[in-house]
Amino acid sequence: MTGRDTEPRQTPADVEAEIDREQRRLAQTLDELAVRARPRNIARRQITRVRERGARIADEARALVVGGGAVRVESHAVEPEEGSILLRGDEEVVTTYQSRRPLPPEALILIAGVGTAIAxxxxxxxxxxxR
Incomplete structure (x- = not known):
């Protein structure tokens, strides 16, 4: 056996520095989780998700009214950042639509009429x- 086989691979200062780095990384992760778990942030994510779903439903309804004027081009899941914790329901799917042609005047009149009636x-x- 040579002297190299018995020498420590890391000095105590190296081990201590590594422990400090890991503690800082863990503290940062815990801070990020605390921010994500705040009720206001959870509500904000849910509102954003509802708006996105509503926009998607509106796009699909417009496609039905126009007779296929909007076409779904692509849908894909968004991967979370490395090291992040994915909570149930946090997965996101991005869908891209492309309009084949502009809306015909009849559809615009129908939409304006429905909007006016609702208002x-x-x-x-x-x-x-x-009263």
Missing amino acids: VGVVAWAVRRR
Whole structure:
């Protein structure tokens, strides 16, 4: 056996520095988890998810009204950052749509009419409720 086989591979200072690095990394991870677990941040993520789903549903409804005017080009899952913890329901799917052609005037008139009817209904309901 040579003297090299019995020598420590790391000095105590190296081991201590490695422990300090790991403790800082763990503290940073815990801080990130604490931020993600705040009720306000959870609610913000859920609202964003609802908006995205609503936009997707609106795009698909528009495609049905127009007769296939919007086409789904691609859908793919977004990978989380390395080292992050994926909570249940946090997976994200990105879908890309492409419009084949602009909306015809009839569809625009229909959309404007439905929007106007909804607006008038909401105003009438609000006025009736005040009385």
